[in-house]
Amino acid sequence: SSLSSLSSPCKPKNSSRRLPDIIIIGVRKGGTRALIEMLSLNDGVAAADSEVHFFDWESHFQRGLSWYASQMPCSRRGQLTVEKTPAYFTSAKVPDRVLQMNPSVRLLLIVRDPVERVLSDYTQVFHNHLQKHKQPQPIETLLLQDDGRLNLSYKALNRSLYHTHMQRWLDAFPRQSFHVVDGDALIREPLEEMRKVENFLHLEPQISAENFYFNRTKGFYCLRDRQGSERCLHSSKGRAHPQVAPEILQKLREYFHQPNQNFFQLVGRTFDWNR
Numbered sequence: 001s002s003l004s005s006l007s008s009p010c011k012p013k014n015s016s017r018r019l020p021d022i023i024i025i026g027v028r029k030g031g032t033r034a035l036i037e038m039l040s041l042n043d044g045v046a047a048a049d050s051e052v053h054f055f056d057w058e059s060h061f062q063r064g065l066s067w068y069a070s071q072m073p074c075s076r077r078g079q080l081t082v083e084k085t086p087a088y089f090t091s092a093k094v095p096d097r098v099l100q101m102n103p104s105v106r107l108l109l110i111v112r113d114p115v116e117r118v119l120s121d122y123t124q125v126f127h128n129h130l131q132k133h134k135q136p137q138p139i140e141t142l143l144l145q146d147d148g149r150l151n152l153s154y155k156a157l158n159r160s161l162y163h164t165h166m167q168r169w170l171d172a173f174p175r176q177s178f179h180v181v182d183g184d185a186l187i188r189e190p191l192e193e194m195r196k197v198e199n200f201l202h203l204e205p206q207i208s209a210e211n212f213y214f215n216r217t218k219g220f221y222c223l224r225d226r227q228g229s230e231r232c233l234h235s236s237k238g239r240a241h242p243q244v245a246p247e248i249l250q251k252l253r254e255y256f257h258q259p260n261q262n263f264f265q266l267v268g269r270t271f272d273w274n275r
């Protein structure tokens with residue numbers, strides 16, 4: 001409704017809603033929620049709660065920057081404002097629009113093994129279908145054509161072609177505007193990965209080992225904030241993936257091999273995806 005888009009005033013009074021200094025641009029299923037939650041452990045950051053979809057949804061973009069600012073959290077003087085909308089990474093018109101807003105915005109991209117990302121993407125859609133009482137399709141049906149070759153029109157494959165999307169972003173912004181977070185490493189060693197993020201953002205390093213504890217039931221690290229309260233990410237984060245036949249996994253690995261090389265070249269860094 002129009003009422004819900006009216007921004008509420010900020011308390012305390014010396015805080016305000018400001019356009020983001022940092023945007024987590026993606027990638028979908030890369031660990032974007034974990035990243036923004038972990039970043040919020042640093043007191044120098046104010047994070048938006050939900051995905052704003054300002055630059056990729058026309059109906060939002062038309063409302064203009066003042067609307068966008070109204071969707072941001074209250075931040076105190078000196079705090080950095082961050083929002084995450086993973087769809088930005090793969091949406092063609094977004095980089096130029098972000099550039100128009102602020103050419104010195106800092107961009108965070110979290111990526112993980114593109115094959116894992118496809119399985120995670122599938123799992124997300126699978127659960128969305130169940131929720132809407134729609135029959136989910138088996139992953140093999142989506143991944144393969146009748147002739148047994150990969151079905152390249154399956155959108156989840158395209159979203160894992162990181163180099164094509166990254167190239168578009170690099171056409172708009174210099175490499176120094178980006179920090180690439182290793183999403184696989186963030187799962188295993190969140191502290192190490194978050195220190196690099198704090199460093200890139202020139203934040204006072206505040207995130208420490210105290211902020212993380214491993215939850216065996218969930219199988220992931222959960223967060224402990226400065227007040228000592230503990231929480232894990234939502235149950236939709238860290239879900240089991242479908243079992244896929246080794247031959248299909250092999251096809252996926254082969255398909256992503258060269259695109260991965262291209263991405264490593266673009267960002268000047270390798271990841272262990274081409275084992």
Ligand code: A3P
Pocket residue numbers: 027028029030031032033034086119120121123186187220221222233236237238239240
């Ligand atoms: P899976 O659910 O497929 O394992 P996004 O927030 O971008 O949708 O990414 C979701 C992914 O974040 C999860 O994918 C999970 O692997 C990853 N993740 C990283 N750190 C996590 C954590 N501490 N708790 C839960 N999920 C985490």
